[in-house]
Amino acid sequence: MGSGKKSKSKSSSPPSEVFFDLPTPPSTASIPPTFEAYTSKYGQSAKYQNVYDFVKGMYTGKRVDAIVDVWCEAPIRKVWKEFADSALSPEDRNTKWGALEYWFVIGVHPHNAKEYDDQIEAEILEAMKHPRCVGWGEMGLDYHYDNSPRDIQQAVFIRQVKHAVSLKKPLTIHTREADADTERILKENVPKDHPIHIHCFTDSPEFGQRLLDHFPNLCIGITGVITFATNHDTPNIVRRMADPSASSSSTSISTSPLRILLETDAPYMVPSNIYASLYDMPNGNDLRGRRLPLSHSAMIPWTASFVAGVVNSKDESGDGDKVDSEWVLKVARDNARMVYGV
Numbered sequence: 001m002g003s004g005k006k007s008k009s010k011s012s013s014p015p016s017e018v019f020f021d022l023p024t025p026p027s028t029a030s031i032p033p034t035f036e037a038y039t040s041k042y043g044q045s046a047k048y049q050n051v052y053d054f055v056k057g058m059y060t061g062k063r064v065d066a067i068v069d070v071w072c073e074a075p076i077r078k079v080w081k082e083f084a085d086s087a088l089s090p091e092d093r094n095t096k097w098g099a100l101e102y103w104f105v106i107g108v109h110p111h112n113a114k115e116y117d118d119q120i121e122a123e124i125l126e127a128m129k130h131p132r133c134v135g136w137g138e139m140g141l142d143y144h145y146d147n148s149p150r151d152i153q154q155a156v157f158i159r160q161v162k163h164a165v166s167l168k169k170p171l172t173i174h175t176r177e178a179d180a181d182t183e184r185i186l187k188e189n190v191p192k193d194h195p196i197h198i199h200c201f202t203d204s205p206e207f208g209q210r211l212l213d214h215f216p217n218l219c220i221g222i223t224g225v226i227t228f229a230t231n232h233d234t235p236n237i238v239r240r241m242a243d244p245s246a247s248s249s250s251t252s253i254s255t256s257p258l259r260i261l262l263e264t265d266a267p268y269m270v271p272s273n274i275y276a277s278l279y280d281m282p283n284g285n286d287l288r289g290r291r292l293p294l295s296h297s298a299m300i301p302w303t304a305s306f307v308a309g310v311v312n313s314k315d316e317s318g319d320g321d322k323v324d325s326e327w328v329l330k331v332a333r334d335n336a337r338m339v340y341g342v
Contacts, residue, residue, distance in 0.1 A: 014041045014293045015286070037267030037294045051083070056098035062298040066101040068340060070172065072138045074108045074115035076123045084132040103342055105135035105172050107164075113148035113156040121159070128167055134340040136164035137172025138199050141185075144176045154181060161189045170195040170340055179207040186211070193217055195339045200225065200265045205237040212241070212259060219259045219335045224271035224295060227306045235310045242311045258311065261339065262303055262332040267294035271302040304328040 035051040048054035055067070071080045087093050087102035106127045108116050127133055139160045141153050148156075164171055173196060175182040190196065196218040201208060202225060211218055220241070226234040241258050270292050278287050304325040312322050336342075 015290050034264070034266030034294055034296050038296075041293045052086075052096045052098075055100060058296055059100065059298055060098050064100065064297045064300075066342065067097075067103065067297065068134065068336070068342070069102065069104040070138055071104060071106040071127075072109040072112075072174075074112035074120055076106070076120055076127075080104060080106060080127060081130070084127075084130050087132050101342065103132050103134045103340065104130075105137050105170075105340075106133065107137040107139040107160055107172065108156060109138055110140050110142040110153045110157065110174055111145065111147040113153045116152075116156045116159070121163070124160075125163065128169060133169075134342055135170035135172050135197070136160060136167070137197070138174040139172070140174035140199075141178035141182050142174060142176045143178040143181075150181075153178075154185065157185055158189060161185065165190055165194060170197065172197045172199055174199050175203060177203065179203055183207065183210060187214060190215070195341075197221055197261055197339050200263065200269070201234055201237060202231065204233055205240050208237040209240055217339070219261045219339055221261045221263050222303060222307060222332075223263050223265040224269035224299065224303050225265070226303060226310070227272040229272070238307055238310045239314045242314050256331045258307075258328070258331050259335060260307070260328075260332050261336045262300050262307075262329065264295045264297060264299065266296055270295040271299055271306065273306055274299055274302040277302070301325055301329065304332070 035048075035054045038048070038054060039046055048057050069083065071077065083102065084104055086096050093099060093102065106124055108120060108124070124136070128136065137160075140157055141150070143150060161171065171190065171194065173182070173186070175198065186196070192215055194215070194217060196211075196215055198208070198211065198218065199221040200223045201220045208220055212220070220237060222234065222238070225231050226238070238258070238260065241260070243257075274292075275287065278284055278292075305328075307328045308323050308325045311328070
């Protein structure tokens with residue numbers, strides 16, 4: 001008779017942490033860490049037991065030089081201030097953050113709009129005064145999950161947008177399956193020249209193009225979702241941007257027609273094209289047939305590589321100038337610095 005104990009199969013346990021120690025990427029990106037998702041997967045056996053060691057361990061030598069952290073839950077978690085205060089001095093940024101620049105944005109996600117009240121708003125307004133705060137968000141509308149009633153989502157979105165505009169804070173926008181209302185609210189409440197980041201874009205290219213044409217300082221956020229075979233809209237908005245004739249806007253925040261920011265939406269959206277590189281690592285065969293349980297900032301170059309392929313694919317003749325991931329990373333990084341003023 002057996003003991004009755006079941007051993008964990010490969011599919012039920014997360015892959016070894018060794019696969020997060022990625023090959024050195026070719027450039028930098030400004031994106032948030034995902035320490036909590038990491039510890040939830042690896043627990044007490046995790047190599048890094050605090051966020052500072054995680055950031056230094058994951059990103060040292062990977063040419064990630066800045067983080068824009070997104071706080072968007074309600075109620076507001078107080079730890080945002082600990083992180084922000086820990087990045088005030090160059091000495092702390094060097095010792096605690098591994099010489100990374102740490103910035104943050106804060107707001108209330110549409111999923112939590114029903115929790116929004118005067119107290120939460122007061123806490124966000126206080127956070128806006130912090131010298132490491134570079135924007136308000138992510139906020140917006142989500143009609144896919146409808147975790148909060150749509151009328152409340154809209155009211156809270158408008159309320160946050162008006163405060164951010166009055167404070168001249170960049171906007172970090174979440175929008176999913178809410179094209180008409182998102183477009184209406186932004187156009188009614190936001191000056192045309194205000195800096196806007198449309199986070200993790202997955203909606204119609206036509207919607208994205210209308211926003212790009214109306215708001216010259218708006219950029220589209222691209223995550224690893226662009227690499228998913230089931231996603232056609234995100235590659236198509238990139239193709240539109242790569243073709244200047246598709247836009248009626250003559251001036252924009254970027255000197256390139258590619259008005260994108262590269263981001264992770266960690267812990268989600270592991271770029272699907274990363275696995276070929278990981279299979280070449282020592283013990284890489286152990287990862288075949290499995291998936292990494294979370295994404296992190298050093299994965300951005302694989303998203304950039306895919307974007308470069310999308311840009312190049314627009315020229316079916318093959319006679320046009322080709323771009324590479326280094327070019328995409330530079331464009332996206334320059335855009336991020338201009339949108340967030342960092």
